[in-house]
Amino acid sequence: MTNLSAPTRISVGAYLATRLSQLGAPQLFGLPGDFNLSLLDEMLAVDGMEWVGTANELNAAYAADGYARIRRGIGAVVTTFGVGELSAINGVAGSFAEDVPVVQITGMPSTSAQTAGALLHHTLADGNFDHFVRAYEQVTAASVVLKTATAPADIDRILLTALNESKPVYIGVPADVAVSLVSGANLREPLELFGSNARQLERFTETLRQAVYSAVSVGVLVGPRVHRRQLEPIIRSLADAPGVYIATQSGSKAILDESHPKSVGTYLGAHTQSDDARRAIDEAPLLVLAGTIMSDLLTGFFTHRFDPEQAVELATTWARVGETTFFGVQLEDSLRILDEVIQDARLDALEPIILKPAEATRSVGGRTDAGPGASIVGPLSHETFWRHLQGFLAPDTTLIAEAGTSFFGAIDLRLPDNCDLLGQPVWSSIGYTLPATLGVCIAAPEKRAVLLIGDGSAQLTVQELATILHRGHTPVIVLLNNGGYTIERAIQSPEAVYQDVTAWNWTELPAAFGAGDRAVTVTVRNGGELAAALAMATETTDKLVLIEAILPPLDSPRLLTALGAGLSEANAPVMPSGSPALVAPSTV
Template structure:
């Protein structure tokens, strides 16, 4: 045999050996539980929320031992679901994860999961279930309904999730996990995964982990997309540059902030936001004009938007509180809508032409109109502190005053009620993130959400986390202050003490006892929930001067510890936008004669 042949033979042997090693590495086994955790780590998940229960404890062993994912541990499952929601809203391109036990735990979390579904927030709900053997035999186990219907909870969950996976077969477990997570990140909706006790440590191939999950959507049909772009360009030219853009919730949920900003830079279009779209665009953007909410809108903004010759809505979600009780005055002939699944140009709908791919090409097609568009002025959205003679802290004064306290990259969490509405007309600094739940509107949501938002903010390098919550709402979910302190989080919590459910009073029953609550010793809460080595401080402010002095205090403003501020306000005082909205809502109240 020639030396060349010997050398070639050795090369072939080494190549075969290398291929064998690669194959062996490629089929290295991993448990189903750890496969799921590795996929979550690949998505940037660092915190898992939930409550331990006997059917998920084996899985929680794996979570606790994982090097990248921290088990948070909540006070109840509802709060855990709220926290997963807040985490996903702040940590974009990741998801929120909540783990509960079968039946009692998962049903407790359902309200939080439904809210995430309603508001299009990507949350994974993992449920530890009885073993596959038990599910087949259907004994009367604890946490069951006692009638053998082990599938009842999954059927319920199907109403609030876009995909449900039962990891009962090791041969399909990896594919089901991948499909569930892909649906979650692509469609920005919750998914539901059940993990039987006896499947947690079953081993499967790790080969699929080498392939990242795809966020890509099918490409827009080229010809249809080009037709739509040409059609929109024609409408814009007909409008002679008199065009405004309205950004809404799905700009945030479907990850098109950059594409929208690029469009605005290319065209110079004036831009306004809905309540659910607030902070989709930095509010110091030179062509940003404020919030549009139909009839609820400030008159100057309302005129600018509704009298434009063409309105382009991006990522619209037209719910009642997001549209001023459906009071948009935008005729279809002057309206173009860009969505995550379709585009509407006046009366025509183009299915499958989605906004993320469309926007860059649209900006390119319209950039020549920039000089024409710039001729149309945009009213400045600026801070304005009203002058009031009374020392009482009014809603009218409170929110503009807070605008001087906010800093770039703050995370601001607001609760259903006065906070959601009060924040709308306040300019927020660049890079700030507003976290609010306007469509689902579950009172108490903001407290659990604040926990998740604070963990996410810490991960992504945002600034302070500031929570505004009413006294009534806080009583529903107050326990979640405890894990905030345990985890070393430092939110500034403003408790608006206005003696009950103010938003409900304005809707119906201003003088009814059912809208009142017991008054707690609010400044004692941090003492109750605190651990000895965790610094904290609480304050009560009753006047404008007291609040201003506190906000101007550098130590307080630094946010170097968790702090709670009780803000005493009048029971029947509310922000302008809330008053107008509830007046509109009251028109459909069948009991309005008894308000």
């Protein structure tokens, strides 16, 4: 192995690996290919670097994304040129949409081959090697194809961009450049986030102080970008101050323990759990939007009643108070100053808002439980399912919930203390969470990972179950089997043939993937069987547990039904004036 404590000359591949290790990302997710083999050999020669081979490149990108979210830092995926990097691009696009700093590293043909326009495999056979880096320019904050002379500076610049903007970046490494020697002098100093502009920070502080001192109380809506910056301690400090309510967007649920008396839960506009919780944000005398994303699924399909333009907005690299924007103000500093100002202000004391999670977990569209007996022996419904899951969840759990049924059911849960919810509500690419669970297990092995995923979503990326098993990880996987795409059924044409998926024998998959005695599987069809399976999962911590829960195709949690109706309305065709009206599709 190579000792890089004080290098003088170092290969470009080793330089890149050392920087990733310094940033807390010593794992490389990906697949080998002939154009990245030399790069991988150089990177894995660095002490502490670990290869995490995945079933395909898309899964590698998803796993790196999940890893980066839990580590609150960078994740790295390594692919080969063309076929590999294009497989990964959907995952990287999701990282861009959701502000996750994933580094896409592509092993490329040699500089000489590119200069000559050689008609190589994995190319479009047109002599042009820029197609795919141009594609990545659309879904990354910065991109570069390395040259030996400038490689150290370009690597540092690109990684700093990922850190400061919380966005993915692209690094192309030609095979000859990967093994070229460069100076390692820069490695003596770690990369750090850019600081705020001092003058802008001073102006922001004074303007914010005037706004807070003029208010009697403050509502803070916390978005996922706060989580990306590891700023949870400041949110907890804000919650302890008088005169403050804290709500979270669904992409940052449980960023503050939901047992905290100042937590009003997850804000989803008209679909917020209680009217009191909604008013705490919509009618706040002063509203602060901290790291928020005002997209459709995070605002209850734009049913929020507050005016974002009148709020204080704290973004990743700028802040705004009313109509005045302060550029060059980092979220770390703006949130810290907000805490300091609120701690000094004399705001009114506020009474806790009591949430009722049991009321929120009712299902819509399926059978209504007639009583305790029915919920134990009758066919499993969402109402029964989520009630049992609520009782199963323990503190220090990482709950991973797939887009659709799983995520919107999980939003209504009351998570125990020190839990995380990982989902993808902005990009919503189905199949994301199973590979992301691999990244989560590597990033936070001290927490039990619990994955909720539907049968349709799992069929896209289930190969990564093999990697999870063979690395010895022991998550609980609850597979909601309702025979198809429930969220799509909730939007339009629930009986259409395209809503169905092929039936699989889910409980046999771990054995097919070589699990041996490292997995326990069970199928449940009613509340009694589910309760027994969850009790078994609680006791079984040394093996992967797969619980297949059979649910009705047209049953769904209340949030999925409500948001499905919103999607149905949003996606409805707009007829030209004077055209005959179309019959609206049936929905549930």
